[in-house]
Amino acid sequence: MKKIFSINPISDISFKSPSILGSVIAVVGLHGYFIFTAFGSLYNLIICAIALFLLPSPYPVLIKKLRLILKNNEIERVGVSKLLNVYKKNEKLYLGTGFKWQPRHLRLLQEQLDAGFDQLSSKRHGSFAIHNLDLNNGKDLLMSVSDLNLHTIIFGTTGAGKTRLFDLLVSQAIVRGDTVIVIDPKSDADLQKKIALTAAHCSRDLNLHVLDLAKTQHSSALNPLGTFLRSSEVASRITSLMPDTGNSQSFKAHAHSAITAAVTALRIKGEFITLKNILNELDHQDLYPLILEKFIKEIRENLNDASVNEFCKQLEASEKLLNNSELKAFVSNKTNSRKDGGSLLFKLEKIYGYLCNNGLINTDGDILTLMSVAKMDQGYYQKVTASVMPCIRTLCGADLNSLLSSEDLSKQHTFEKIAANNGIFYASLNCLSDPVLGGYLSKLLLADLCAFAGKLYTQSQYRSEIAQKISVFIDESSEAAGESMVQLLNKSRGADFAVTIATQTFADLVKRTGSEAAARQIIGNCNNKISLRLKDMQTAKLFTESLPVTVEPIRSSSISFSESPSDLDVNYGVNRSITMQKCPLFPAEALQYFPDLEFVAALADGNLVKGRLPLVDIH
Incomplete structure (x- = not known):
């Protein structure tokens, strides 16, 4: 009877689960019998009422699971007003909904990995089972804004939701009043639109400057050599x-x-x-x-x-x-x-x-x-x-001179000017059409940001003139990976820079930086690590290596036997043992099963959270 009434919470929301089916059949049958016999007499009615009250019921879990089924394919949307309210109320960064990942979730996940993920989402490219390990998975995930200065790296394969996470993070940086600098090598039109709409919603659209290499005639001019001493x-x-x-x-x-x-x-x-x-x-x-x-x-x-x-x-x-x-x-x-x-x-x-x-x-x-x-x-x-x-x-093409080499001070921008005016800068580098030009310009922009951060860091009087945090976002960061990125992550915290970078695989960083050591240096300088779905196991293992560790039971058994030469007796023995082995709090192989917009994040404060991203909705 214990097996009949126990419901396995790790099953991937399926009414075909034997434990759920057994519970449903048993409880519905008993409920039906009691209700049928209750009409015989008042005594039967009282006995049935007590039995129904004391009988273990799967209904609460079933109802929760049914609600999750209805919500799974629904993508949550969040407006700028909610983001503003969250910041005003808590002074926190909103990362979506989810729960704190704990060792008990790892035990359940290991069982689920052994059983296999049999229900996949055709729309979201993954299984909802991992997020449903905790039925209370709809809590707001909040992160300290001050921890952003410890820098953030985002991993995720193509289509997993990296740019949509950028929508959420960039929108909140604009809402907070930060100076925002976004370098987007792949020129995502939705990201640019969200930035423009959020800036307008916060009455900051006049301070928005867009450098678009695909639409030079409508772009703002920026000198990528604007800050230097020698x-x-x-x-x-x-x-x-x-x-x-x-x-x-x-x-x-x-x-x-x-x-x-x-x-x-x-x-x-x-x-x-x-x-x-x-x-x-x-x-x-x-x-x-x-x-x-x-x-x-x-x-x-x-x-x-x-x-x-x-x-x-x-x-x-x-x-x-x-x-x-x-x-x-x-x-x-x-x-x-x-x-x-x-x-x-x-x-x-x-x-x-x-x-x-x-x-x-x-x-x-x-x-x-x-x-x-x-x-x-x-x-x-x-x-x-x-x-x-x-x-x-x-970098000096006919249509680029007016953008990158303008001598009109009224039109030419530098990062110093943008920060002094608490502006928002978005660079659309169009690397898909011209990867060489986009790669060159992204490296120059990062080098200029390093020089600007160095000026803020060393000149306290100048730093006092720029009171806002400077939030820097670099999508597809492998296009700009190099010494400047290492320096920016390593030394810009003192200048109140908060840098967020995104990449698909570890191999991308290795190729662009020229060495595995340099790529690891970039990752090591980011205290907040967020992973969406990953298909590359090298990158997945690199992410989980940095997570807190726990222990998992390793069961082993052995059978031995021996025959006596003098008679027909056979001696045998069975040894069973359980050993505890250290392992990351989240297994690398589970990252490949994440649906779009789901993530696990190791935050600078030591917490590990499992979450689901909303889409930023701006009207």
Whole structure:
């Protein structure tokens, strides 16, 4: 009778379950018998009423299961008003509905995995059994907003719901009043629409800026080189776009010097540092001596130092410079491509050295690089810049100059301006149509964000001017994976950055970063980990490795026997044992059975939750 009246709560909502069928048949039969006999006498009626009251009933569980059946294929929708109310009431982040995952759920799930998932959802690509392990699975899942600064990574296969989770997270960042920066390599139209509608609902639509590479005529302009302190920073960002293998690797250091020189020349001339201007400046190495001459002349005029003027006069008058042996060696050096400018560079180098050695000015490494590149052989210079020119030209297409190299300050945006105005920025990179351009731009945007975070982190006075949290969202993060992403995750918390990234598989990160160690470094810097459905077991195991551990029973048995040579007796024995083995709180193989929009999340506060995402509904 115990088996008849016990209902297995882990069965995948099916009325074909033997335990449920047995309970239903037994209880309905007994109820029918009692009700039929109750009309015989008052005594029978009292006995039947007591029996019905005391008899174990499956009805409550059946009703709950029936309600879950009706709800399973229904996708919950949540409005911006509810998101706003949740934040105002709790100052928490809403992650959908679900329950806290505990060891008892793991035991039930192990039994379900052994029995198999026989009921799959044709609409949602998975089984609802895992979420139904707890019948009270409709509780609101809330997360501390402050934990977002510890960064978040989202795993999920194609179609599992990563972008819909971005809808929920980005909408709440807008509702909270954060400065929001979204980098979307795949250009999801629904995500862009949700951002625009949420911004309008919160009266922030005037501060929304959209950079769309597929619709350049309707896009906002943004300078991806907007924040830097030294010319070499810009050079590092651009050369990071070059491949690290083949001939490009051998020229990468020299290309870095050439770009540093070009940016330094632009700064001396007082021109905007844009991709287009850098490209133009790289073609005019022959003008670098004249730019340096102007620079040295301005320093001399500002100093107005008698000793400097006297040194320059002596330098010009000493033994007719053209016959000077030191000058002859300088001019005839094969690394000096411009013999006619050799004497000028010689004088400028001597004067600059005098100014630095005597403490009149501080030595500037970028100026020394400019001098070095100015002396470089023209043929060799063209070779070292040939490897980086294609990267810059890709970012300087005819329709891109107005977006990425605009010099109109009223239209050009930078991340500093966006943060200062508490704005919202959405970059649609259209990587499906042009993966090379989208990949280049995503890396430049991340590098600029790193520089901006560094400025906030090191300059407390500047940080006080930007009071809002800066929420950064990077979908399909493998397109932008690299050193800049590692730095952003590793060091931006002090600048009040909250970074959320999404990827499909661990292999995607490994391929883009170039090593498994770098990919693990990205994942390790994210304290909040969320997994939707995963078909790749390497990624699933990587996710579950970081979860809290519990113990599971491992049952084993062995049978032994022996025969006596002297008689026909057979001795045998049976050994049974149960050992407890440590295992993750959620098994990796179960992640492949998640329906769309279902997830498990390991939060920074130590909690593990099983949840179901709603769709953001904006009217």
